[in-house]
Amino acid sequence: MNVNEQNNKNFASTNFLQYNLACKFLWSYVGKKSVKELAKKRNLDEKELAGKVKSTFLEILARTPSIGKSKYLFNLNFGCLLFAFPKVLPDISGEEFKMIVYMIFRNKTLAKLAKKKMKIFTEKRAQEGEYNSGYAFDWIAKTDGSQYPKEIYTTFTACSLYNLAKQEDAVEWLPYLCGTDYFICDGSEADLIRTKTLATGDECCNFRxxxxxxxxxxxxxEKEGIRKEELK
Structure with missing residues (x-):
């Protein structure tokens, strides 16, 4: 390999997502298990379906801009895997896609880890302020902890999953991912009120x-007159 080839390889490895340890974990605990259920339900060849989904997963990773060591990297890797399924199965239903999204929470260790990471009411979180890693594809957020410990507000004006969904023509599937925020909050001593999301065309995601x-x-x-139908 000459110098130019090595430089090109280094550029690719630092500017796009890689099939890292987290991706291997996601493939084992979400990808393969989802493939197994879908193959059984649709009477498809499991090995063939697995090969197509995994290769598509790798292709999406390879064209998705890096966000460095962002604290949200796992979420973006997860999105790359999820959006591989509709590409392989264009007629996938909402219920089938939802099954894949929530497959990660069937694993007790993963579910526990997700809720632990979602621990909201800490002084550290209340004092986060602005988050902007400088990577164009990454999340951008601003946290207002002035009402801590009763409430914390986090407003996202950019979202990697939204960027990814636009890149992969998969915006219609994004609300299924957004819904997991409510699921994760459940049991974490926090409730969530969110009436805006980038996925539905709003200017931000307003987490309260x-x-x-x-x-x-x-x-x-009830006190503020917010209807359940307004939640996103």
């Missing part, structure tokens, strides 16, 4: 975390 030690989202919504 409610500390259930003080009050619930339902109480806040």
């Amino acid at each position: 975390f409610i500390n259930t030690k003080y009050h619930s989202a339902a109480e806040i919504m």
Whole structure:
């Protein structure tokens, strides 16, 4: 390999996502298990389906801009795997896609880790301020902890998953991922009120975390006249 070839290889490895350890983990615990269920349900050859989904997963990773060591990297890797399925199965249903999205939470270790990472009401989180890694494809967020410990507001004006969905022509599937935020909050001493998302065409995703030690989202919504239908 000459110098130019090595430089090109280094450029590719630093500017696009790689099939890293997290991706291998996702493939084993989400990809392969989802393939198995879909193959059985649709009477498809499991090995053939697995090969197509994995190769598509790798292709999406290879063309997705890197976000460095972003704290949200796992989420983006997960999105790359999820969006591989509709490409391989264009007629995939909403219920089938939802099954794949929530497959990760069937694993007790992963579910516990997700809820631990989602621990909202900490001083560290309340003092986060702005998040901007400088990578164009990464999330951009601003956290307002002035109401801590009762509430914390985080507003995302950029989202890697939204960027990825646009890149892969998969925006219609994005709300299924957004819905997991409510699932993760459940049992983490926090409720979520969110009435805007980039996925539905809004200018931001407005996360309002409610500390259930003080009050619930339902109480806040009733008091402020926020209808359940407004949640996104």
